[in-house]
Amino acid sequence: MTKAAIKLVSFATLGLLAASTTATIANADGATYNSTGTITYQASTAVTPPxxxxxxxxxxxxxxxxxxxxxxxxxxxxxxxxxxxxxxxxxxxxxxxxxxxxxxxxxxxxxxxxxxxxxxxxxxxxxxxxxxxxxxxxxxxxxxxxxxxxxxxxxxxxxxxxxxxxxxxxxxxxxxxxxxxxxxxxxxxxxxxxxxxxxxxxxxxxxxxxxxxxxxxxxxxxxxxxxxxxxxxxxxxxxxxxxxx
Structure with a gap:
């Protein structure tokens, strides 16, 4: 790998770290909320056709x-x-x-x-x-x-x-x-x-x-x-x- 390529990779990594840090700060006052999904089964009383x-x-x-x-x-x-x-x-x-x-x-x-x-x-x-x-x-x-x-x-x-x-x-x-x-x-x-x-x-x-x-x-x-x-x-x-x- 050339030196130029190494520099590009390094800059990209720093950019992701910076974006991650920024996102963390922006969500510091956020909240979480839990909801549910339910399903209820009952025994079938239907007649299955031939x-x-x-x-x-x-x-x-x-x-x-x-x-x-x-x-x-x-x-x-x-x-x-x-x-x-x-x-x-x-x-x-x-x-x-x-x-x-x-x-x-x-x-x-x-x-x-x-x-x-x-x-x-x-x-x-x-x-x-x-x-x-x-x-x-x-x-x-x-x-x-x-x-x-x-x-x-x-x-x-x-x-x-x-x-x-x-x-x-x-x-x-x-x-x-x-x-x-x-x-x-x-x-x-x-x-x-x-x-x-x-x-x-x-x-x-x-x-x-x-x-x-x-x-x-x-x-x-x-x-x-x-x-x-x-x-x-x-x-x-x-x-x-x-x-x-």
Whole structure:
């Protein structure tokens, strides 16, 4: 560095010191004052709408297997920890047979006519990130007169988590075979520190469309008595605030 450059730097430093001294003197009679910023949270009581299994940032309107709109009793549960939607499974109309048979559920229909993987959706807006667990229980397949399709079991296959959350659910079951009258283990859940926001378990793949017609199946033994009737089974989905393991 040249001598001229050294002088310029020195002068600049002196100028800053002089300005600082002047500012200190000018503010000698000033004052300080404190104000505050506040925010208050309350637990949400809203119902989270279903979202697209192929794009969890986009709301969609699922329909029943026959294409009809969901009824009011099919709306999601309210509150900060909620089950927003679960598909109903349509295994079609089949010929009576004495052979063991496996049938596959049709894909989930949307109101725009497109289809997606069948899925279940959970939202955690508690803000605590303390985890949760979802299980499901299948009832017997019965006719309106109470005739039971003995041994009929649903299998939920190819389970894959889909979420737009920064801390998504981190526990899922790839395959779950249901036993009528017995709750499953955790099929979707979050350990402590995970599971905030909206999380889906797609029965197919995380992209929501891969195995739409084959992931959910129903096994019926050939030995089961079958009538030319419609058999229906209830599926009860249960969400608890117990962290998944």
């Amino acid at each position: 979202v697209d299994p192929s794009d969890p940032t986009t709301p969609v309107t699922p329909t029943n297997p026959d294409g009809s709109d969901l009824t009011p009793d099919q709306a999601g549960t309210a509150g900060p920890l909620s089950i927003d939607f679960a598909s109903s499974f349509d295994f079609g109309t089949q010929d009576i047979t004495s052979s063991n048979m496996t049938y596959y559920a049709a894909a989930q229909k949307l109101s725009d006519g497109s289809t997606r993987d069948n899925y279940v959706q959970v939202t955690d807006n508690r803000g605590t990130l303390t985890g949760w667990s979802l299980s499901v229980e299948q009832g017997d397949f019965e006719t309106s007169a109470g005739d039971v399709l003995k041994g009929a079991q649903i299998t939920l296959g190819d389970g894959a988590i889909a979420s737009a959350s920064e801390t998504p659910a981190d526990v899922s079951a790839a395959t779950t075979t249901l036993t009528p009258g017995t709750a499953s283990g955790t099929i979707l859940g979050a350990t402590d520190g995970n599971g905030a926001g909206t999380n889906l378990l797609n029965f197919g793949d995380a992209d929501g469309t891969t195995n739409s017609d084959t992931a959910v199946s129903l096994f019926v033994p050939g030995s089961s008595t079958k009538l030319a009737q419609t058999y229906t089974a209830d599926l009860t989905w249960t969400l608890s605030d117990t962290p998944a393991q």
